[in-house]
Amino acid sequence: MSLSKKSTIIVENLRKKQMRESISAGKRLDERSLDEIRPLQIEIDVIKKANGSAWVKLGKTQVIAGVKVETGEPFEGLENSGAMIITAEVLPIASPHIEPGPPDEETIELARVVDRGVRESEMLDLSKLVLVPGKIVYTIFVDCSIINVDGNLFDATSYAVVSALASCKLPIFEIKDDKVVETGKTQEPPITTIPVSITTVKIGDYLLLDPNTEEEACMDARLTITTNSKGSIVAMQKGLKGYFTVDEVKGIADKARIKGEEIRVKLEGLIKVGK
């Protein structure tokens, strides 16, 4: 059951007032402009035991994604495509407000929205990841650990997943005597596009990109939009109890396309360097 609750992060009224005044003058409390994304750093291949990995720092938010490739049965109804499973966990090391335990609805939403962006963009051509049609397919796990929380987990986690997937090496499997054996060789993953997620939040009547924790504690509504390399929109998720008008949504979609392309150039450059 989903219930409305108090924010665990408390921002003093005085600070909130300061934030609103600052935003209305076009500048945020951390000196950024309203549509400025914090510095993005990505390091790939940080976990050698994984088939692919990425350590993303978006401002102070940090996420590690690891890809593990196995074989297994296909999903029901998707007999001729590989399986991809994306999970996310906010670790107790990430913030004083996180306690160990089963994922809460916010973490479930996070993992599902990140998964939706990557899946709907068809970034990985899953039809190329079939060993025995209808029986044995590649199963690709992308597990994300959020290790420091400072807002915008949606985008940071998405960048980590995309970087880890795009830079991973898929082990080549063979069928010998009805058994799956690993050949020890690897191949490039079948990447078709680079999806980029851009999250916008609304505070009062102002729209801000890439919110930090303090801004998230004051936001009324949130909209995450994922675009692909063609500039089409492939996934979207509105959150929180605020609202958007039609014009706001159209404006946010245009911005997500432009800012998404800037991030995409960065991701593509990095992945090439990695190879």
Place this chain on the structure above:
Amino acid sequence: MVQNRSLIDESGKRSDGRIIDELREVKINVGIIKNADGSALIEFGKNKIIAAVYGPREVHPKHMALSDRCVIRCRYHMSPFSTDTRKSPAPSRRETEISKVIREALEPAVMLEDYPRAAIDIFIEVLQADGGSRCAGITAASVALADAGINMRDMVSACAAGKVDDKIVIDINDTEDKEGGADMPVAYMSNLKEITLLQLDGELNPTEFNTCLEEAIRGCLKVYEIQRSSLMEKYFGNEKGLKE
């Protein structure tokens, strides 16, 4: 998303015989759960969904209460027999997410500050699912909230638009959702002109995106009229709201 057969024929008819901007048949029956403070059964195409509202009532456990407004609790649940293959009755990750987005779609409409320290519980039970169940659920829950006499800023109406065979259509059904190109559920407050739920999966270029959003909202406006007349019918005996 495999497009293996045409979902719209030459004459513009969809797989279930509708044209592109036609809603499925919608029926809303208000007040069918007598124990609830407000309720509605919605039949939206083959969807059959009951929404029941209990509250405002005391919050248990008490520490969950908010001192300046009420807590909204929302549960979207699918009955095991509601789908083609049996659905486990335990709440899935999908249901957890949908419960959250539905709560967030309805909260802007409720005057939360009128009921401090109280809870309003919204239960949405999907008895038969046919694609677009979250939209139908929101629509029914909004009617149930009004039926419970909860102070509201506006009615929330929901409808999805999407891309089927490269055409933008409204109110995606199950087949179109599984085989079509994109699905964009939208919840909208018609009088305030505010969007309270917005999701998308599937690819849309910038032009398609704008058309899809506008079409979904046109669908919401149609749904709003049906919600209005269903309430009028219960409380005033006819659709126009005039006592004869």
